Every structure is written in structure tokens, then in C-alpha cells.
Amino acid sequence: MTDPTPTPTPSPSAPPLTRAGVVAARALIAPYIHTTPLLTCTTLTALASTPRSPGGASPTLRLYFKCENLQRIGAFKARGAFHAIEQLKLRSPPNNEGNDWRSRGVVTHSSGNHAQALALAARTSGIPAHIVMPSISSPPKIAATRGYGANIVFSGSTSTEREAAVAEVIASTGATLIPPYDHPDIILGQGTMGMEMVEQVAELMAGQESPSSPPRTLDAIITPCGGGGMLSGVALSCEGTSTRVFGAEPSFEGADDGKRGYYSGQRIEAVKSLTIADGLRTPVGAIPWSIIYERRLVAGMYSVSEDEIKAALRLVYERMKLVVEPSAVVGLAVALYNEDFRAMVEREAGEAGWDLGLVLSGGNVSLEALGKLFAEP
Amino acid sequence: MTDPTPTPTPSPSAPPLTRAGVVAARALIAPYIHTTPLLTCTTLTALASTPRSPGGASPTLRLYFKCENLQRIGAFKARGAFHAIEQLKLRSPPNNEGNDWRSRGVVTHSSGNHAQALALAARTSGIPAHIVMPSISSPPKIAATRGYGANIVFSGSTSTEREAAVAEVIASTGATLIPPYDHPDIILGQGTMGMEMVEQVAELMAGQESPSSPPRTLDAIITPCGGGGMLSGVALSCEGTSTRVFGAEPSFEGADDGKRGYYSGQRIEAVKSLTIADGLRTPVGAIPWSIIYERRLVAGMYSVSEDEIKAALRLVYERMKLVVEPSAVVGLAVALYNEDFRAMVEREAGEAGWDLGLVLSGGNVSLEALGKLFAEP
Structure with missing residues (x-):
């Protein structure tokens, strides 16, 4: 047994919390992680572009799903x-x-x-x-x-x-x-998925457009937000680009601490929620907050109900054939059901609509838990 | 209402039941279908290469999964x-x-x-x-x-x-x-997946090998076999290549009609099985049979039990995070659990092992049915 010594702190050569830091992280982890597939789904894209009710918002949304449930260990x-x-x-x-x-x-x-x-x-x-x-x-x-x-x-x-x-x-x-989210190295690592998404969508679009069309890029990305490591990392990956980044949270029992903090200007440091999106029960960490709010790299925060999460979950199972955990679909639930978000897109994007990237963040859920979720009426 | 007239029969220009016919089919359907992802899974590849029991066969298998559950309508x-x-x-x-x-x-x-x-x-x-x-x-x-x-x-x-x-x-x-499998156009259409798989695996391998290594290709493909449209189509797609094609069936209540026919030399024309692999309850059709057996384009047929299908299903959900129907995993069940198949690979491949393609044929299963399947002890 060795003597206990202080744990190393980041040296001056630690990567900066910038887009360049994400680029460097990507090269470092490339040998170890999967470039996860980017999928589209005609049915969900059509659903997202249909008003929910006669008076509802009517944005045009083309959805792209980053399948981090297919990442190693089943999550980003x-x-x-x-x-x-x-x-x-x-x-x-x-x-x-x-x-x-x-x-x-x-x-x-x-x-x-x-x-x-x-x-x-x-x-x-x-x-x-x-x-x-x-x-x-x-x-x-x-x-x-x-x-x-x-x-x-x-x-x-x-x-x-x-x-x-x-x-x-x-x-x-x-x-x-090595804490789960409130750490620069963790944030930069999670950010690599944002860069991958933008490139994968650009490739996909390039294959579909005529060679003379101007190149298009993702208009926006929504990621789930628990501790904020993924959201802040993806925000860094899009820093200085035209892709806007939004966060999605469950609203149940105050799990929308990120949203409440974002719109009140004060980080909320404690949360006690038993939302089914169990990966998102934690409050936003201090370093993620500095990126999300203080540096204004996140363009907005939205929340959804438990029923909306369940409905989105069912759609991903039935229509996309993917096993995902409840936390993974809060971004999709925002795109499909959050009228504030949908009205904002309709207003900002007009007829051209948005190409919207959604992160399916993980798929670690037991079959027994799933059975229970869907056995309910 | 128009007068009833005889339905058109294939004209002399109908595509031939050959590999070239599959190439032509691929060009025709390209605008309408997805090039489905090809996935690998470290855990399942390790499992397949581990003897099931101390005396069990010990083949080296590297698995590649063709995700036809992500095809349009959720199946091939x-x-x-x-x-x-x-x-x-x-x-x-x-x-x-x-x-x-x-x-x-x-x-x-x-x-x-x-x-x-x-x-x-x-x-x-x-x-x-x-x-x-x-x-x-x-x-x-x-x-x-x-x-x-x-x-x-x-x-x-x-x-x-x-x-x-x-x-x-x-x-x-x-x-x-337009019958479901016993028709040349259907067979050639299904065969397109075989060609895609071989190309996708070759691309993946090219990325992993040093430039000086000799190019490798899939050693074998296993597809599920119900009416035999997919199996015979994939067999045509590999005609004249070094990739061998095998069929997999459930053994429950005689649903392994293809295997029994193959090894007795006589097509079995009726089956009455309630196997959980409900897409595979039909007997092999006459035209698929002519390709599978008479032209010897399928190298062997193997079957698995209901419990082996369920175990493979659980692994695909838990480890690959994919929603698949029971019929989709019979090929994986053969690779993991069929000792005849495993002993044959060990014998034929030696230490080099096989790169084995498996078709996850579809994902159309209700969440309620799934819940029931996995609620059982």
C-alpha cells in the first residue's frame, strides 16, 4: 500500500474549456469509443412537424437522432x-x-x-x-x-x-x-458527441442535396440535462458556429432546476425528484453552469412532464426500434410536446424550418423496469 | 370499376435469379429503402467465442449485425x-x-x-x-x-x-x-441486404487493418428462415463468392421444416407451429427451396429452442439496445448456442475463426407482448 498523497489537480497544460478543447478530446478518445450511428425516422419527423392541436404551434422540424445508447457501456x-x-x-x-x-x-x-x-x-x-x-x-x-x-x-x-x-x-x-459531470475533462469528453453529430448530419445532407445547393448544417441540438456535463460539452462543441444548443429536463418534482436557474439567473444547488428520467435527478454542477448560463453558450432550457416522457419513450421503441432509458428521450419530448419550444421554432425558422439534432443519451434500463413502465394503462 | 383481367406474369425481361439479378434489384430499390446500419458488439462477440460448457465447442467468431429492424416499416x-x-x-x-x-x-x-x-x-x-x-x-x-x-x-x-x-x-x-416470399422479385429484393452487409463489413475491416494486410471479407452469413425469401435472396447475393450462407429456424413444434427438408432431400410443405418466432411459422416456399436446396446455394441449416431464442432476445435488448422481434434473433441463437454449428466453425475455421454476419430481420413487436415475454421467470 502506498502513502496517501493529494490527488493531482489539472496542470497548466489542461485543455481549455473551448471548442478547441473538444477537438483535442476527440482525438484522444477516438481509439476507445464508438462513432455512434446517426438515425432519422420519417414518422417522428412528420409527427414533430404536425400541430398537436388545432391551435397548436406548427413548426417544421427535421429530426436527427444521435444514438449514444449504442455507445460503449450503453451511454454517452x-x-x-x-x-x-x-x-x-x-x-x-x-x-x-x-x-x-x-x-x-x-x-x-x-x-x-x-x-x-x-x-x-x-x-x-x-x-x-x-x-x-x-x-x-x-x-x-x-x-x-x-x-x-x-x-x-x-x-x-x-x-x-x-x-x-x-x-x-x-x-x-x-x-x-473523477466526478460524474462537474469536471472539465468530463465536459470536454461529452462534448465530442456534438462535433460528431454536426459532421454526420452534414454528410447526410450532402448526399441528399444537389451539388449546387448551398451547404446546410444542423440548426440546433437538444440534449438532456441532469448535472449538465453533456449539455455544456455539446454547447462548447458548437461555440462560434451557427448551431444553437438547448437543454431538456423533466419538470416532475422540480427536476427542471436547470431551467428554473437559467431563467432566474441563479443556479439551483439541490434537487429532490423521483422523475422516471432517473439520470436527470441531479442539479446542474458549477462548471457546467458557467458554460450553460454565464457564458451564454446554451440558447434556452425546456421541460416536459412524466407523461410526455413516457409517450416519447413509446415512440422510440415502436418507431425507431431502439432500447433507450427514460432520460434519453426528454429532448424528443420537448420537440414533440413543448409548445413554448415549438412556437419559438415556428417564429424563428419560418417555412424553412429547422434541422434539429436530438441526443438519445443512453439505453441502460432493465427489461423488468420497462415491462412495468408499459404495463401501466 | 374496370373489367377484371388476368394479372401480368413476369415477362421475358424479368431479372434472373442470380447474383446479377440482386445487383439490378439493388439499383431499382435504392431510392426507397434504408441502407441499414451494420453494428458490432464486443460483449456478444466475446460470448460467441467462449465455450458454453467445459466440453463445448470453442470457435472464434467475430459477429456483425445487419439491423433490418431499422429498415422502413421495421423489417427487411x-x-x-x-x-x-x-x-x-x-x-x-x-x-x-x-x-x-x-x-x-x-x-x-x-x-x-x-x-x-x-x-x-x-x-x-x-x-x-x-x-x-x-x-x-x-x-x-x-x-x-x-x-x-x-x-x-x-x-x-x-x-x-x-x-x-x-x-x-x-x-x-x-x-x-404479390405473395410474401414465393416470388422471384421478392427474393431478389430481400437479397439486396446480403450485398450491403458484405460491403459494409469490408469497409469496416479496411478501416481496422493495416494497409498491407490482404483484404478480408465475411466468411459466412446466417439469416432466419421462414418462407425462405430472405435466406434464398441472400444466398443468391453471395453466389460465386467466398461467403457461405446458412439458415436458422426455431425447432419448436416442427418449425424447423427447412432444416428437416434440407437434410432429407424433400421439401416439407406444411408446418403448424406456435413458436414465439412468429415470422418463422411458415414452410419454405418452392422457389426459395430451389435456390436453398436444389442449387445448393445454402451451406447448411440449424435450429434453436424457444429458450435459446429468448436468451438471445434478452442479450440483444440489454447489450445492443435494439428492439427486435423474436424471429430476428434465431441466427444469433445459432451462433451462441447451437453446438453443431459451433463445432463446425471450430473445425472449418481453426484459430483464424470466422467473421460472421447475422441479420436482425425485424423489430415489429408490441411493448405489451415484450413485457409479457420478459415478465416470465
């Missing part, structure tokens, strides 16, 4: 985790004394996709991963994370208990903390 | 239906007297994917489609087919009753019959 979180590990490797090359950060490993607390993502990314580089999970986590989630070779450390369910468990791991192992 | 059947319609258009250009076959429309009997495929293909060319369905068909299937603009004609459930209803439609409308 693989991007940030691999980037965090690659950055650590860049900043602290291994020494020969056997007591560098690599042998001490990495640690995080998560019972969800970040846990599996960090476990996989660490194992890929032969680095130990300690994952703090509440002892009440479901056995399949524990098994999945352990399946990626992580050392599971159980804790109580409150954030105080989890943080105490993390501190203990750090004290006894010297592991480096 | 769109390929054959569009090809049949395009061939009719080629052979009988419209005249100005308003009484050609176009105005008389097309007819078929199907309560499944072929019904929706033909309805969509016909509507796309402005041609009426009459679909004979048993009156006990599930309301969602009826609604889906009607949603593609078809005229639904209800019949009894026996094949005699269905055929009588089709004859009546032909007598009263002069519509052209």
Missing part, C-alpha cells in the same frame, strides 16, 4: 470517462517507482452510467477503479459495474454518506477522484 | 415489396386508357410485415393495395397496415379461407398478387 458517459483517464495519463506519465497515480487508481461515486464508464475506461488502461455505490443499489447495476472490473465500495444513500466513503477511499488508496 | 420485407412494385412498373409502363394494372392495384394476404411493406411500397407509387388479413388479427397490426393507406379485407384464419378472399379481391378488382 464513456466519452467523458475515457477522456478523463487519457488526460490523467498525459499529465502524469508513469514513473518507475511504482507509486504514481496509476497504481493508486481512480474513484467516483455513482450507481449509474458513470460508474460503468469509469470502470471500463480505467480497466482499459490497467488502472484500478474504486466505485462508491449505495448498498441499496440494484444487484444488476452492481454486477454490471463489477463486470467491468471495478472494486465496489458500499455506502449509505445520502450524499454525506457517499462523500464520506469517497474520502475514505482516497485516504486509504490515494485514488484520484 | 420493405426490400422485396418495393422491388416487386418497381418490377411491375418496369414491365408494364402506364398507358393512357386508365385501365392498366396500376389502377387495379396489388393484393396479398399477410397479417405481418409483408402486409405493411406492400402497403407502403404501393402507396409510394400511388397504387392501391388490398391486404387480406384474418379478422382475428390484433388491432395494432390492422391499424398499422391501414396507416400505410391499404384497403384491409378480412377473412377467416385458415389458409383456404385466406386464399378464397384473395381470389375474390382479384376477381372484383383485377389486382396483381
Whole structure:
């Protein structure tokens, strides 16, 4: 066992929180992640362009879906985790004394996709991963994370208990903390999907247009927003381009903290919601907030109800044939059902409409949970 | 109402049942169908290359999945239906007297994917489609087919009753019959997926190999086999190449008629099975049989149990995040669980192993039916 030492902090060579930082992240993680497919769906595009009611907004929307449910570990979180590990490797090359950060490993607390993502990314580089999970986590989630070779450390369910468990791991192992979203390396890693989307849509459009047409690009992207790592990363990836980025949240029990903060000018630091979009129950982190709100890189925030999330979920299963988790479809639910968003598009885009990118962020849901969701009337 | 006239029969210019016929079909249907994604899955490839039991076969298999569940109407059947319609258009250009076959429309009997495929293909060319369905068909299937603009004609459930209803439609409308699999145009249309797969895998491999490596190609493809339209079409698409084609069937209640016929040398003309792979309950048709067996273009047939189908289904949902119908996974079930197939690959391929293409043929399954399937212990 090595002596506990302070965890490394980003060195001056850490990548900047800019579009260039996302470009650099993309090159670093390319060997490890999938370029996920970009899909379209005629039926959903037609639905999005049909007014919901006689008086409803009537925008023209052409939808493009970025299938991060087909990413490694089944969610976009693989991007940030691999980037965090690659950055650590860049900043602290291994020494020969056997007591560098690599042998001490990495640690995080998560019972969800970040846990599996960090476990996989660490194992890929032969680095130990300690994952703090509440002892009440479901056995399949524990098994999945352990399946990626992580050392599971159980804790109580409150954030105080989890943080105490993390501190203990750090004290006894010297592991480096990799938080799930409030970290520059994580944000830049998640941002890589935005750049991929824009390029994939441009390629698709180039194949459909006559050679003389002016080149088109995505008009906007909506991503789900929980802690804000993905939303802020995608916003950075579109910085200085003509693609606008929006965030989508569940409104249930105040899970729309990002939206409420965005329109009141004050970040909301605590949320307690049991929305079915269980990946989006967390409040927006401080660094994501600085990008989303303070730097104004996100153009707006919208929220949807639980029933709207369920309806969008059913459409993705039945029409797109994709297994997605409830959190993955909040962007689609905004495009289909949020009258404020739809009226805004109609106003801004006119007849030309918008080419709109939507991130299907993950697909980690148990078949039993799904059965229950759709068994309800 | 126009006078009933005999339905057109294939003219001498009908495409030949050869690889060249598949090439021609591909060009004809390209504007109407999706080039569906080809996906890989590290976990399933590792599983396939692991012995099931200490004494089990230990082949090396690298799996590639052709996602026809993401095809238009949610299944590969769109390929054959569009090809049949395009061939009719080629052979009988419209005249100005308003009484050609176009105005008389097309007819078929199907309560499944072929019904929706033909309805969509016909509507796309402005041609009426009459679909004979048993009156006990599930309301969602009826609604889906009607949603593609078809005229639904209800019949009894026996094949005699269905055929009588089709004859009546032909007598009263002069519509052209487009059967679901036992027809050259349908077979050639389905075959286009085989050609796409081989090309997509070659592209993927080219990206992974060093430029000096010799080019590799798919060693084999397994497709599900019901009426045999897809299997025989894919076999034609690989005629004269080094890619071997195999068929997969459920064994439940004798649904492995193709396999039993193949190894006894005699086509089995009737099947009565309620396998969960409901798209594969039909016997192999005469024309598919001539390609599969008489011309020896299929290298072998394998079957799997209901439990093996369910296990493969769960893996595709949980690991690949794809919504597929039970019929779609019989090829994967063969690769994972059929010891005869696995021992054969081990023997034939040695350490180099095989690059194996699997067709995920469709994804049309109700969420309620899925819930039931996975609610069982």
C-alpha cells in the first residue's frame, strides 16, 4: 500500500474549456469509443412537424437522432470517462517507482452510467477503479459495474454518506477522484458527441442535396440535462458556429432546476425528484453552469412532464426500434410536446424550418423496469 | 370499376435469379429503402467465442449485425415489396386508357410485415393495395397496415379461407398478387441486404487493418428462415463468392421444416407451429427451396429452442439496445448456442475463426407482448 498523497489537480497544460478543447478530446478518445450511428425516422419527423392541436404551434422540424445508447457501456458517459483517464495519463506519465497515480487508481461515486464508464475506461488502461455505490443499489447495476472490473465500495444513500466513503477511499488508496459531470475533462469528453453529430448530419445532407445547393448544417441540438456535463460539452462543441444548443429536463418534482436557474439567473444547488428520467435527478454542477448560463453558450432550457416522457419513450421503441432509458428521450419530448419550444421554432425558422439534432443519451434500463413502465394503462 | 383481367406474369425481361439479378434489384430499390446500419458488439462477440460448457465447442467468431429492424416499416420485407412494385412498373409502363394494372392495384394476404411493406411500397407509387388479413388479427397490426393507406379485407384464419378472399379481391378488382416470399422479385429484393452487409463489413475491416494486410471479407452469413425469401435472396447475393450462407429456424413444434427438408432431400410443405418466432411459422416456399436446396446455394441449416431464442432476445435488448422481434434473433441463437454449428466453425475455421454476419430481420413487436415475454421467470 502506498502513502496517501493529494490527488493531482489539472496542470497548466489542461485543455481549455473551448471548442478547441473538444477537438483535442476527440482525438484522444477516438481509439476507445464508438462513432455512434446517426438515425432519422420519417414518422417522428412528420409527427414533430404536425400541430398537436388545432391551435397548436406548427413548426417544421427535421429530426436527427444521435444514438449514444449504442455507445460503449450503453451511454454517452464513456466519452467523458475515457477522456478523463487519457488526460490523467498525459499529465502524469508513469514513473518507475511504482507509486504514481496509476497504481493508486481512480474513484467516483455513482450507481449509474458513470460508474460503468469509469470502470471500463480505467480497466482499459490497467488502472484500478474504486466505485462508491449505495448498498441499496440494484444487484444488476452492481454486477454490471463489477463486470467491468471495478472494486465496489458500499455506502449509505445520502450524499454525506457517499462523500464520506469517497474520502475514505482516497485516504486509504490515494485514488484520484473523477466526478460524474462537474469536471472539465468530463465536459470536454461529452462534448465530442456534438462535433460528431454536426459532421454526420452534414454528410447526410450532402448526399441528399444537389451539388449546387448551398451547404446546410444542423440548426440546433437538444440534449438532456441532469448535472449538465453533456449539455455544456455539446454547447462548447458548437461555440462560434451557427448551431444553437438547448437543454431538456423533466419538470416532475422540480427536476427542471436547470431551467428554473437559467431563467432566474441563479443556479439551483439541490434537487429532490423521483422523475422516471432517473439520470436527470441531479442539479446542474458549477462548471457546467458557467458554460450553460454565464457564458451564454446554451440558447434556452425546456421541460416536459412524466407523461410526455413516457409517450416519447413509446415512440422510440415502436418507431425507431431502439432500447433507450427514460432520460434519453426528454429532448424528443420537448420537440414533440413543448409548445413554448415549438412556437419559438415556428417564429424563428419560418417555412424553412429547422434541422434539429436530438441526443438519445443512453439505453441502460432493465427489461423488468420497462415491462412495468408499459404495463401501466 | 374496370373489367377484371388476368394479372401480368413476369415477362421475358424479368431479372434472373442470380447474383446479377440482386445487383439490378439493388439499383431499382435504392431510392426507397434504408441502407441499414451494420453494428458490432464486443460483449456478444466475446460470448460467441467462449465455450458454453467445459466440453463445448470453442470457435472464434467475430459477429456483425445487419439491423433490418431499422429498415422502413421495421423489417427487411420493405426490400422485396418495393422491388416487386418497381418490377411491375418496369414491365408494364402506364398507358393512357386508365385501365392498366396500376389502377387495379396489388393484393396479398399477410397479417405481418409483408402486409405493411406492400402497403407502403404501393402507396409510394400511388397504387392501391388490398391486404387480406384474418379478422382475428390484433388491432395494432390492422391499424398499422391501414396507416400505410391499404384497403384491409378480412377473412377467416385458415389458409383456404385466406386464399378464397384473395381470389375474390382479384376477381372484383383485377389486382396483381404479390405473395410474401414465393416470388422471384421478392427474393431478389430481400437479397439486396446480403450485398450491403458484405460491403459494409469490408469497409469496416479496411478501416481496422493495416494497409498491407490482404483484404478480408465475411466468411459466412446466417439469416432466419421462414418462407425462405430472405435466406434464398441472400444466398443468391453471395453466389460465386467466398461467403457461405446458412439458415436458422426455431425447432419448436416442427418449425424447423427447412432444416428437416434440407437434410432429407424433400421439401416439407406444411408446418403448424406456435413458436414465439412468429415470422418463422411458415414452410419454405418452392422457389426459395430451389435456390436453398436444389442449387445448393445454402451451406447448411440449424435450429434453436424457444429458450435459446429468448436468451438471445434478452442479450440483444440489454447489450445492443435494439428492439427486435423474436424471429430476428434465431441466427444469433445459432451462433451462441447451437453446438453443431459451433463445432463446425471450430473445425472449418481453426484459430483464424470466422467473421460472421447475422441479420436482425425485424423489430415489429408490441411493448405489451415484450413485457409479457420478459415478465416470465
